[in-house]
Amino acid sequence: MKGLLIKDYKLLMLQKRTFLLMVLVAVCMNFAMRENALFIIGYLTFFAALVANTTLSYDEYGNGVLFLLTLPVTGKTYVRSKYVGNLLLLLTFWLASAVLEAVLYTVQGMQFFTTETMIGICSILPCSLIFVDFMIPLVLRFGQEKGKLVWAAVGGLIFVIIAALKALSEAGRLEALKQLFGKMAQHGVIMTVCIIVLSLLGLAVSYSFSVKVMEKKSF
Amino acid sequence: MLKLTNVHKKYKDFTLDCSMDLLPGRITGLIGRNGAGKSTTFKVALGLVRPDGGDAEVFGKPVEMLTAQDKQRIGVAFADAGFSEYLTITDIAPVLAAMYPSVTEKAFLEQCSRMELPLQKKIKEFSTGMRAKLKVLIALNHEADLLILDEPTVGLDVVAREEVLAMIREYMAAHEQAGILISSHIATDLESLCDDLYLICDGKIVLHEDTDVLLSAYALLKVPEDRYQTLDKQYILRSKKESYGYACLTDKKQYYRENEPDLVMENGSIDELILMMNGGRE
Numbered sequence: 001m002k003g004l005l006i007k008d009y010k011l012l013m014l015q016k017r018t019f020l021l022m023v024l025v026a027v028c029m030n031f032a033m034r035e036n037a038l039f040i041i042g043y044l045t046f047f048a049a050l051v052a053n054t055t056l057s058y059d060e061y062g063n064g065v066l067f068l069l070t071l072p073v074t075g076k077t078y079v080r081s082k083y084v085g086n087l088l089l090l091l092t093f094w095l096a097s098a099v100l101e102a103v104l105y106t107v108q109g110m111q112f113f114t115t116e117t118m119i120g121i122c123s124i125l126p127c128s129l130i131f132v133d134f135m136i137p138l139v140l141r142f143g144q145e146k147g148k149l150v151w152a153a154v155g156g157l158i159f160v161i162i163a164a165l166k167a168l169s170e171a172g173r174l175e176a177l178k179q180l181f182g183k184m185a186q187h188g189v190i191m192t193v194c195i196i197v198l199s200l201l202g203l204a205v206s207y208s209f210s211v212k213v214m215e216k217k218s219f
Numbered sequence: 220m221l222k223l224t225n226v227h228k229k230y231k232d233f234t235l236d237c238s239m240d241l242l243p244g245r246i247t248g249l250i251g252r253n254g255a256g257k258s259t260t261f262k263v264a265l266g267l268v269r270p271d272g273g274d275a276e277v278f279g280k281p282v283e284m285l286t287a288q289d290k291q292r293i294g295v296a297f298a299d300a301g302f303s304e305y306l307t308i309t310d311i312a313p314v315l316a317a318m319y320p321s322v323t324e325k326a327f328l329e330q331c332s333r334m335e336l337p338l339q340k341k342i343k344e345f346s347t348g349m350r351a352k353l354k355v356l357i358a359l360n361h362e363a364d365l366l367i368l369d370e371p372t373v374g375l376d377v378v379a380r381e382e383v384l385a386m387i388r389e390y391m392a393a394h395e396q397a398g399i400l401i402s403s404h405i406a407t408d409l410e411s412l413c414d415d416l417y418l419i420c421d422g423k424i425v426l427h428e429d430t431d432v433l434l435s436a437y438a439l440l441k442v443p444e445d446r447y448q449t450l451d452k453q454y455i456l457r458s459k460k461e462s463y464g465y466a467c468l469t470d471k472k473q474y475y476r477e478n479e480p481d482l483v484m485e486n487g488s489i490d491e492l493i494l495m496m497n498g499g500r501e
Binding site: 004 | 262268288
């Protein structure tokens with residue numbers, strides 16, 4: 001797996017200018033949108049999740065996956081390298097952006113280490129992980145192009161579900177659920193723990209689905 | 220070393236049905252027209268395509284059970300697959316060094332320099348010959364026991380082709396117990412390289428023969444139409460209608476030389492073999 005991670009690192013380094021640009025934009029946004037650390041950390045972490053997926057596109061191009069599987073790499077190792085690589089990149093960007101924000105806040109004489117901000121920062125990582133949980137198996141199963149369509153369909157489905165929930169809520173049929181969420185919202189830590197548990201469960205399901213996809217794949 | 224037994228794979232418009240055996244210390248060629256099933260056979264042998272039936276074994280192990288350690292003993296080059304073209308050789312070297320215990324970054328870069336491959340240039344900027352050399356070098360650089368080379372010389376000019384073939388010959392000379400399975404539709408490449416040849420037509424192995432036998436015992440008889448009816452056909456493998464009568468492929472050249480001395484006879488060549496096995500009738 002080390003070899004695959006090195007390869008992905010080399011591929012990601014092809015986009016180092018984009019990385020720098022994004023960080024610059026984040027720094028500028030920081031000055032333009034004062035006291036909005038969560039937005040900027042979220043922006044950079046989700047950007048990392050998007051960029052991490054480009055290594056799948058590079059592999060897909062020119063029968064790259066087929067070639068990689070002729071090396072001492074099994075389908076399972078390939079999948080594992082994608083999850084590990086994605087997680088490492090997410091974690092790096094999340095940590096780096098949090099440190100960057102802490103520094104920028106301190107320089108500007110603003111309060112960074114508040115409970116609310118810390119809870120928010122802790123929720124960003126699992127939220128972006130949920131995106132990865134969907135993206136990797138979709139791209140492996142359908143390819144980058146079709147994967148985007150399926151991703152759009154998933155987005156549409158989520159929108160429909162939210163709209164349906166809203167309609168039900170307005171009709172007064174979700175009172176019990178609303179009360180539950182209301183209580184959870186009052187306890188930010190519980191909410192964050194729920195998101196973390198959900199994203200880890202999603203990660204386990206996503207990983208085992210991706211392994212199955214690779215094991216069944218013919219080239 | 221590599222054994223395919225009654226491997227069967229059905230696609231919408233193509234069916235692969237083949238058996239083959241690659242022995243240590245031999246270079247085995249797989250020849251056939253484009254679309255005959257050469258690449259599919261290779262993919263089955265590497266576990267990249269799951270057959271509907273039959274057995275594919277490498278090093279005596281079912282191919283689906285191969286571990287990363289087993290795969291370290293295999294070197295593969297596919298004509299249409301490789302590392303991302305956005306990478307350079309300098310990028311690839313640490314990847315290979317991490318995957319194969321016998322490879323070091325320095326040694327691989329030195330090998331590439333010796334082959335006059337640019338180390339800092341992206342692969343997409345390489346010439347066809349450079350790409351082919353790099354692919355074969357990647358397959359050869361880790362002392363593999365089994366090499367699977369799919370059309371390693373396709374699209375190359377004479378000089379580049381000879382360089383690639385020389386790499387394979389040198390490898391075999393230095394690794395006498397290694398086995399190589401190689402495909403090409405350039406017959407002369409395989410005539411000079413292979414110990415034995417499999418001919419595949421429409422997904423089926425129609426012939427397996429030692430190259431020496433093929434070149435010494437096979438011949439093409441040019442038979443006038445009036446002689447064809449009375450010709451002793453017991454050793455005729457295929458016949459094909461031609462303007463002068465019939466072209467007949469035999470694997471018993473000496474028999475016809477002795478019994479039909481007046482017939483025009485051409486020595487067997489792989490190109491003729493492909494043509495006759497594809498266009499001729501039994």
